[in-house]
Amino acid sequence: MNAKNKKMNSLIAILLLLTTYSSCDKDQNVGINSKTQEKKVVIIGAGVSGLAAAKHLKKKGIDVLVLEAQDKTGGRLKTDRSLGVAFDEGASWIHGPEGNPITSLASSAGAETFLTDDFNVKVYDQNGSEYSSKILSTAENQYNRKIFRINGAEDQSFGNAFYSKYPQYQNDRLWTYMLSAYLEFDTGGDLFKLSSTYFYDDEEFDGDDVIITNGFDKITNYLAQDIDIRLNNKVHSIDYSNEKTIITTNKGEYEADYVLVTVPLGVLKKNIITFIPSLPEETQNTIDNLDMGSVNKFLFTWDAPFWDNDLQYIGYTPEQRGKFNLFMNVGKFTSANALITFAFGDYSKETEQMSDAQITEEVMVHLKAIYGNDIPNPTNMLRTKWNTNEYTFGSYSFATNGTTGESFEVFEEPINDKIFFAGEHTIVDYRGTVHGAYLSGVREAKNIIKLLK
Numbered sequence: 001m002n003a004k005n006k007k008m009n010s011l012i013a014i015l016l017l018l019t020t021y022s023s024c025d026k027d028q029n030v031g032i033n034s035k036t037q038e039k040k041v042v043i044i045g046a047g048v049s050g051l052a053a054a055k056h057l058k059k060k061g062i063d064v065l066v067l068e069a070q071d072k073t074g075g076r077l078k079t080d081r082s083l084g085v086a087f088d089e090g091a092s093w094i095h096g097p098e099g100n101p102i103t104s105l106a107s108s109a110g111a112e113t114f115l116t117d118d119f120n121v122k123v124y125d126q127n128g129s130e131y132s133s134k135i136l137s138t139a140e141n142q143y144n145r146k147i148f149r150i151n152g153a154e155d156q157s158f159g160n161a162f163y164s165k166y167p168q169y170q171n172d173r174l175w176t177y178m179l180s181a182y183l184e185f186d187t188g189g190d191l192f193k194l195s196s197t198y199f200y201d202d203e204e205f206d207g208d209d210v211i212i213t214n215g216f217d218k219i220t221n222y223l224a225q226d227i228d229i230r231l232n233n234k235v236h237s238i239d240y241s242n243e244k245t246i247i248t249t250n251k252g253e254y255e256a257d258y259v260l261v262t263v264p265l266g267v268l269k270k271n272i273i274t275f276i277p278s279l280p281e282e283t284q285n286t287i288d289n290l291d292m293g294s295v296n297k298f299l300f301t302w303d304a305p306f307w308d309n310d311l312q313y314i315g316y317t318p319e320q321r322g323k324f325n326l327f328m329n330v331g332k333f334t335s336a337n338a339l340i341t342f343a344f345g346d347y348s349k350e351t352e353q354m355s356d357a358q359i360t361e362e363v364m365v366h367l368k369a370i371y372g373n374d375i376p377n378p379t380n381m382l383r384t385k386w387n388t389n390e391y392t393f394g395s396y397s398f399a400t401n402g403t404t405g406e407s408f409e410v411f412e413e414p415i416n417d418k419i420f421f422a423g424e425h426t427i428v429d430y431r432g433t434v435h436g437a438y439l440s441g442v443r444e445a446k447n448i449i450k451l452l453k
Helices: 011-020 034-038 048-059 101-109 133-149 158-165 173-187 217-223 265-269 281-289 345-351 356-371 405-412 434-451
Strands: 040-044 063-067 113-115 121-124 210-212 235-239 245-249 252-256 258-261 274-276 296-301 313-316 323-329 338-343 380-383 419-421
Touching: 040 048, 040 245, 040 252, 048 063, 048 217, 048 434, 063 252, 101 217, 101 434, 133 158, 133 173, 173 313, 173 323, 245 258, 258 434, 265 281, 281 405, 296 345, 296 356, 313 356, 323 356, 338 345, 356 380, 419 434
Parallel strands: 040 063, 040 258, 121 313, 235 274, 258 419
Antiparallel strands: 113 210, 235 245, 245 252, 296 338, 296 380, 313 323, 323 338
C-alpha cells in the first residue's frame, strides 16, 4: 500500500524552497530598533502556522500577540491521552521527513517517531477472504499508472473523470478501496468533489512517512513556549479601515499595525469573522470556491488483540466508499491493544450524525467479517467530528472541481499591507499538510518583516 502516491518534486524545487523557507536564524536580520518596537502584530489562531509566525517575529524583536478561540494551543493538532495512548485527532504523520522542517522541530520538541510501513498490510473482502499479494500488487501498479492519466475538464470532478475513462471499476470493491483509502485519505476530498485536473499538482518532500507516537501536540507546545497567547478569545471582527486595525473579540478589543489571519479555511467560509471593509472580491471568491475535506478517525481499544499484531495496516473492501475500510494497528508502535480506523469523503460527514454505538456496530461488522463473529466488542472508543467542529468545519483543504492549484496563491498577497493570511490552505505546493502550515507562517512573518525595513 502507498498512501502517498503523488509525483516526486524535483531536487531544484526542494532547494529553492529550502532557500526561501530556511530556519529563522538565516533570515535577513531586522533586529530590535525603534521602528520594530513601535509596531504591533496580532496573529489570529494558535495553530502551527500562527505559532511558527509568532516564533519567527519574536526572534526578530517584534511585538506579537496571538489570539486563540479555543482553550488550548495547537489548532487542528490535538492529542487525546485519556485512554493511555496518544490519539492524535488531527495530524499524525510527518509526510516526507527528509528536508521537512517538521522533522527538526519534532526532534527539538521531544516527539518520538516510528516509520510506518505502507506495504505491511493485508486486505480482506466482505466474505473474509484475503486478497492475494499478487492481486494487490497488480491492482496497485495499475492504480499508480491510471490515476495520473486523469486530466479532466477544470469543472469536472475526479470521480466523474475517472469512471468515465474506466467504467469497469465502478463496482469493483478493491478499486473503490484504493481510491478511498489512498486518494481520498491523501487529499481529504471526496472523489466527486476533488478536482480532476489539480488533485495532485502539489509537491512533497522525500522519505517514507513517519508517525509521531507520543503526540503531535509536542510540536505545538514547543512552538508556543514564551509566546504571548490569549486563549478563549473568539474574534468577531477585524476592522482595517483606519491606520490602526481593530480586532474585536468576546474578551474585548485589540489594536494592531499588522494582522495575520491563520484560522482554517472552514472558519473563513462560514464568515464567522467579519472584515471591515469586506475582503477584496478575489480573496472572497477564493474562500468561497475552495473546499475543506473531511477525514474522521476512530480509536478502539480491547483487552487483548485478536488481529495479527505484526501487521501495520488491515484493509477491508466494503460496498460503500470511505466506510471504515482501513485499520491501523496501534500495537505496532505502542503497547496499546488498539486499532484506529477512518472515514473518508462524504461518508466521513455522515458519521458525525451517528452515535458511538452505531459507529461501533458498523466497525464490528467489518472486523467480524475478517476475524469471525466471536471476537469481543471494544472496551473503549474515541472519535473525531471535524466537519461540525466550530473551530475548523473540516479536516484540511483540497483543490475541488472548478478551482485551480493557483487559487491557493491568492492568500499570499496582503490586503492593504495590513491583513495577511497563513495556514495549510494558503500554500499551493504543500497544502493540506502540517509542514505547509508551518512554512506559510514563516512566509508571512517574513513578509511583515519586509514592511519594517
